[in-house]
Amino acid sequence: MKIFAYIPTKIHTILILFGSMVICSNLTGQIEHQKKNRKYDFSAIEKKIQAWVVNGYYSGASILITKNDAVIYQKYFGNYNKETQVFIASAGKWLAAATIAAVVEKTTLSWDDKVKKWLPEFQDAKGEATLRQLFSHTSGFPDYQPKDSVTDNYQTLEESVKHIVNLPADSQPGTAFHYGGLAMQVAGRMAELATGKDFETIFQENIAMPLGMKNTHFVPVDNGGGHSPMLGGGAKSTLYDYAHFLEMISHDGNYKGNQILKKESVAEMQADQIRNANVASHEYTEQVRAEKQNGIYGLGEWREEVDAKGNAILISSPSWAGAYPWIDKTTQTYGFFLTHVNVEKANKAGFSSFYNSPVLPIMVRDVYKNAALPKNVKTGFVNVGNAKLYYEESGTGEPLIFIHGHSFDHSEWDPQFFEFAKKYRTVRYDCRGYGHSDMPKEGVEFLHAEDLLKLMNKLKIKKAHLVGLSMGGFIATDFLALHQDRLLSATMASGDIFPVPGPSQPWTTEQFTIRKAEIEKIIKRGTMYQKWDWLNGLMSKGGTNLEKIRKPVWDMIFKWNQWQPLHAEPRLVLGNDAEAILKKQKITVPVMVLTGEVEKERPNKLLECVPSAKQVIVSNAGHVSNLENPEDFNRLVMEFLKNN
Template identity: 65%
Template sequence: MYKLICCLWLISSLNVTVSAQGKPYDFSPLSAKIQNWVDKGFYSGASVMIVQNDEVIYKHHFGNYGEESVAYIASAGKWLAAATIAVLVDEGKLSWDDKVAKWLPEFSDQKGQATLRQLLSHTSGFPEYQPAGVHRDDYQTLRESVFHIVNLPSVSKPGTHFSYGGLAMQVAGRMAELSTGKSWETIFQEKMAKPLGMTHTHFSPVDSTAGHNPMLGGGARASLKDYVNFLSMIYHKGVFKGKRILSEKAIAELQADQVRKAEVKSGEYVEKSRKTQRKDIYGLGEWREETDAGGNAILISSPGWAGAYPWIDKKANVFGFFMTRVNVEKANKAGFSSFYASPVLPVMLREIVRKSEK
């Protein structure tokens, strides 16, 4: 799928200029930004790859990251999880409007009336995470995870409030397991990882480190190449190397406004990162950071709290992945937010692309 541009050279470690089809790209501002984060100790290293017109226009490793590096990507795994479930919807094993109670009748309260669509769009009314003082959801199986979710009180009526979290996705994953008779990891490997050549990406075993769980919403680990393969499939409307992985209808559902009429509280991610107040901020497993006049998502992403940032920018016709893992102690001491720092990258890239087209 990718043809690595032959005319790629390093002017210095912080000034990378790439020429593709006669276009000069000056990536020095982007390189300098990331290198500065590494130099300050916020990250021990990082890797980034950016693709335009099926060509890798920028790829660089910083610090102690290299070609074979694998990192826990936190909420960047939400996009992978939702897309995997979309395959099962394509196959007719699940419906976006299946209610939790259909597959898990033990959910006899209003949580059981939440739909698969609402579970993956954070509008299900489920609590975001296990309450303080309770064992966090680092369970190795979704069956055990759901056992510890079923008796938690609902936060709101399904479809009425947007509340970004991880527990609802565990329930969605369990529905996927019951619809197939297979474990979540097996489903992911068969339906997504293997078809996309994602040889280093896994959801299990679940790591018990804080911030590396729960399984679907925060437990994935991946390599740079793996996640870029996934982004290529999404960018090409479900097709990877000539093979269809997801239907165009599924891609449209993932990217559509799934918040709908739910209330969105002030201070959510899109408002803070893009300085805009909208309600249509989330699809299924992905943020709708920017939309066009018709309400179509043109900048979509799935950022992780620790800095990992995958994005597709339809305005600039590029997609990319910034892979890293924050040093929490140093970041907190300096008041640095990895979650809100990474979204500057597509903004910088747009300017680089704009200048290359002059």
């Protein structure tokens, strides 16, 4: 089995160049169907999961999402149905932690008990670890059994502990965070000794039965009957069973009027249990949430996001197999994505189920945000021939169209869209291959600029102001070269002549061979690497606000389906062809090139091709100037439009 360990590295020069192209109280009861509740549109999530299944990463999947205690979305994919039961791997850690919490409530076992109190055979540093450290990956126990150890087959936790007791400690208890599962076996054995019962019985009596989780068990992981019970990855469950558990946790331990766990126990599970332990760079939460914070883990659950006071606001228990339960307190939603990865097909495609599933709560936030759009914002799709483009429109007056950067989508313009809609008929859209719009097809030629022209025609816009950033700036440049008569003005932020072959230079056999080799390299390394490298490249230089935009930039990149780096894409921009076209005509349309202050020394060929163009500097900003310094960006664009 291949496990991808994704650690961002320095982005390659050509990537930087290409990169400038650049959110239940009654689960078995009523469901708010789309026909009854049109404000929630889960089509983007549905397309994302369906693509994973079609690509063979999963044979099937199911998902359930609730908001304010009502199921707002439920869907089955592939060969999954309501009864499908699968191993949920590390998603079982959350269940195991709750089971231990119940034992702590009802017996003399304490989260601060040391291992040696219950298991005196642990005479080394491991015996000094506490129960809470065992369940927060800070115990100093080795993460997994060494490869050269005896086969770790067992039928009881007593047997399992015998395989662990003589293993050397990795570190002193409480000094370092190391994600793994062996320490949880010891914790489970302590619970057994405290109750006099086996772990499965403890789980059934305290969690599964009270929650009606009839199809959830800690059962043998291997066909031969080994590895039972495995607290850190050996649970098997169904969609609704696990959703019952999430309902209980989201209600501070209460399930349909019955207090399954004390409120204090749930709070303890969600509290920062890392404390003073060292957390290495590029740990899971930093990778999927683009924010570095030390309090990343509670008891059996990840604290993916925390608020200013350190309270967990997004908690989860992701698994290598793809199963992903979460609770998002920012939107009062919780959800469970049930699936089990096809390891061979996923590895062949460089797909990581562990790192891809966490995009789902971010997409749910988008659903929530879109549902809250003002009534005066029109949304829809425009057919541009062989693809549909998503757009949003608001305001009246002269038309103004925002064009996003590579790997981004229309949400890039959140700081501008509503502000400019006060004075202009403002449109923002997703280019083909991004956001909600359709994907390109390898070998099918088109130009982004021609897609834009068709969008304008369908929206009955004769002339418009264009404002594009990075890739959006290149598209604005192409439109200026091809359709100057349809423009009122053009603003290219971080824009230039994109130095790549244009339509006049079709792909050669040699170029295709090179491109295919590049794609294979991305896949072999793991496709998430490319996203992390891309983010680091965009965040490598900027003003004092750069780190504040890391997360919103990452959220867009995280949702991006990565079609472009994984295909030999058509000539979508004029590239080098634009230079000759621009120089052959007299440009009379007002043109502004907005450049972030840290990039002001970079040569700009567009300014040479359009002598009348005006370069303006956005202070305290780098490549993504509209997000880094939106106040200055908006002011400069407003002044440009007013004066022209």
